[in-house]
Amino acid sequence: MRWIINLLTSSIGLKLVMSLTGLFLCTFLLAHLAGNLQLLYNDGGEAFNLYAKFMTGNPLIKFISYGLYTLILLHAVQGLVLASINKKSKGSKYAVSAKGNGSWASKNMALLGTLILFFLLIHMGDFWWAMKRNNLEYVTYDGVEVKNLYKKVQISFKEWYIVLAYMVGLFALALHLLHGFSSAFQTLGLRHKKYTPIIKGIGYIFSILIPIAFAIIPIAIFFSQN
């Protein structure tokens, strides 16, 4: 067992955890996006509500979702701890700071991560908590009673400030991914003359397209009601 502790407390081991949890969260983003795009169906929310019921009712998915919460927390808490250790390792700052060596995002991953975490709290407080607390209205599809999360989403995204908070959160996510995606591969030691440009390319597309696709949802719902 000692070897696991040695590995996971070494500088490279600590980053290995950041890399693997980060990549896992990227796959979650894809799954979450696929589910949420159902909000844009023109069916009064039936597909989305049935999907929400399935996601909260299925025991296997419940199990996976608790794993997911753990990994989000691990990624966030460990990321903040590592950033503060790194800040101490630097010690003091230069009076003049140079421009052009390293992207802004790469130097501000902890700040971006904190913004994303705040956004996540707002997001989960609004929808996940509402779903848990059981104070949603019900709709009936084919005789089955289902919580109307769709309606809750419609109400939330009617307000411009909520939509704005989502835009800020997603913008931070895009910047975080722009550095994080390819950085995760570098940490794993996966760098190759032929494949790294492909990984970087996929990383850029992923970092821009996924947040844009998420952003379309609140914007579309806002304009459909205002």
Add this chain to the structure above:
Amino acid sequence: MKLKLQVWRQKNKNAKGSLKLYNVEADEHMSFLEMLDVLNEQLISDKSDPIAFDHDCREGICGSCSLVIDGRPHGPQQGTTTCQLHMRHYKDGDTITIEPYRAKAFPIVKDLVTQRTAYDKIIQAGGYVSVNTGQAVDGNAIPIEGGIAAKAFDAATCIGCGACAAACPNGSAMLFTSAKIAHLSLLPQGQIEHKSRVRKMVAQMDKEGFGMCSNVGACEVDCPKEISTDNIARLNREYLSASLGAED
């Protein structure tokens, strides 16, 4: 040319330092260090304390010179040590800010001099081969593929100057350590101990208090020998496979 210099002055390790302004008359043919020599002559004749800075070979091979010039270790010129930076890159009336390296593992000794023994300790932990290499043999006695030899050679050009940790916002020594690891593990002589070497050197690097690499890439921009972060990926790869594969 007339220059204004803002130089970090600090009496000793524990003193609080600050930037002091100096005027100096330099010549465009001077190296950056010669320009500082001129200023020091001036200070000595004024009976004030000359500025302490590290230097030795003054030809870009020893890694002694350091200095952070306008926020960049070894100054603005790509792939050049401070001693090889010449004043022709500046113009009359310029203000130049000169600071010591900043990284917790490189404490300031005095003014612009930092203690960089932490890098030596990383080398001592495993940056060598312990086989008896005997007499110098013919360069081609051990066949090594061209591309591999070139990669090992590129890594071997690291002069251990410490600019990588100085440039890194995390004060990380990964570029240096990775250059040493790659240089040895790519060659047959270094293969023998490569698994234990990488684990020992990384453990020492962590012990010295260097930060963790977050793949910012500032190190490779300021490295005077243009060591690539390719080597850092190799180090990560070797460390992970050595740690997972070892029996302890």
